[in-house]
Amino acid sequence: MKLTSALTAITALLSSTGALAAGKIEVEVRYSKEMIDVGNLDLFMATWQKIYATDGNGRAVVTDNTYGAFGGGCMSHYDGPDNNARVIVNGAWGRVPGLGPHDSREALVQALWGVLKAVSDPTAWDVFTKCYGLTWQEGQPIWSNSRRPACGGGKFHTVRPTCLCSMGSAACENFSVGHRVPSIIKANLYRDGRLLADSLTVQFSAQRVVKDDGCKTVNTIAGLFGGLLPGPAALFASGISVFCGA
Numbered sequence: 733m734k735l736t737s738a739l740t741a742i743t744a745l746l747s748s749t750g751a752l753a754a755g756k757i758e759v760e761v762r763y764s765k766e767m768i769d770v771g772n773l774d775l776f777m778a779t780w781q782k783i784y785a786t787d788g789n790g791r792a793v794v795t796d797n798t799y800g801a802f803g804g805g806c807m808s809h810y811d812g813p814d815n816n817a818r819v820i821v822n823g824a825w826g827r828v829p830g831l832g833p834h835d836s837r838e839a840l841v842q843a844l845w846g847v848l849k850a851v852s853d854p855t856a857w858d859v860f861t862k863c864y865g866l867t868w869q870e871g872q873p874i875w876s877n878s879r880r881p882a883c884g885g886g887k888f889h890t891v892r893p894t895c896l897c898s899m900g901s902a903a904c905e906n907f908s909v910g911h912r913v914p915s916i917i918k919a920n921l922y923r924d925g926r927l928l929a930d931s932l933t934v935q936f937s938a939q940r941v942v943k944d945d946g947c948k949t950v951n952t953i954a955g956l957f958g959g960l961l962p963g964p965a966a967l968f969a970s971g972i973s974v975f976c977g978a
Contacts, residue, residue: 771801823932882907
């Protein structure tokens with residue numbers, strides 16, 4: 733879900749709410765510089781969808797799940813997941829004076845997801861799995877319009893004509909995208925400079941940890957959110973503050 737679409741949706745949701753006597757609410761997102769290799773983990777499923785699928789998410793969410801993920805560019809059909817990606821979600825929210833019953837949750841979730849996507853998208857790489865023909869001796873399925881590989885397979889490929897395998901004639905059936913993500917990302921709400929109790933934190937860990945400075949893109953990412961409203965203009969300050977810690 734695109735952030736702009738999400739923000740448009742929440743603006744429409746809150747449009748009937750009157751202006752606050754107090755100051756506007758500011759949304760701030762901070763994330764760590766250590767980047768975690770989570771392979772082809774479905775980030776939207778493990779964060780956004782997980783939050784809204786959890787019982788009691790109208791008030792709080794605490795989840796801890798580990799997902800098998802693939803991260804190789806050419807993985808045999810015999811291979812299982814080569815990475816265990818752990819995702820911990822911890823958030824709590826309530827009724828903020830002047831807002832609807834779930835508006836603080838919406839602002840936190842949408843802001844955190846938007847920054848997470850902006851940080852992780854530039855790290856993306858192609859992941860091909862269920863690969864065949866990785867040796868001269870190994871055969872391949874008969875590819876056709878009814879069974880098409882992502883790469884290789886002659887005219888039947890759906891992503892690219894050749895795979896990332898050492899054998900040029902190899903073919904891989906499945907395609908996905910791998911990402912690196914901050915080890916911790918957190919969204920907070922402020923009003924008149926005072927920290928509100930509502931917050932959302934997502935922590936990532938995995939078998940593979942990449943020592944990569946995720947902070948190098950923070951200025952670019954902050955610029956993407958400078959003019960966006962996480963809620964209606966009468967209630968929320970323009971822009972989402974984005975910081976990256978050491």
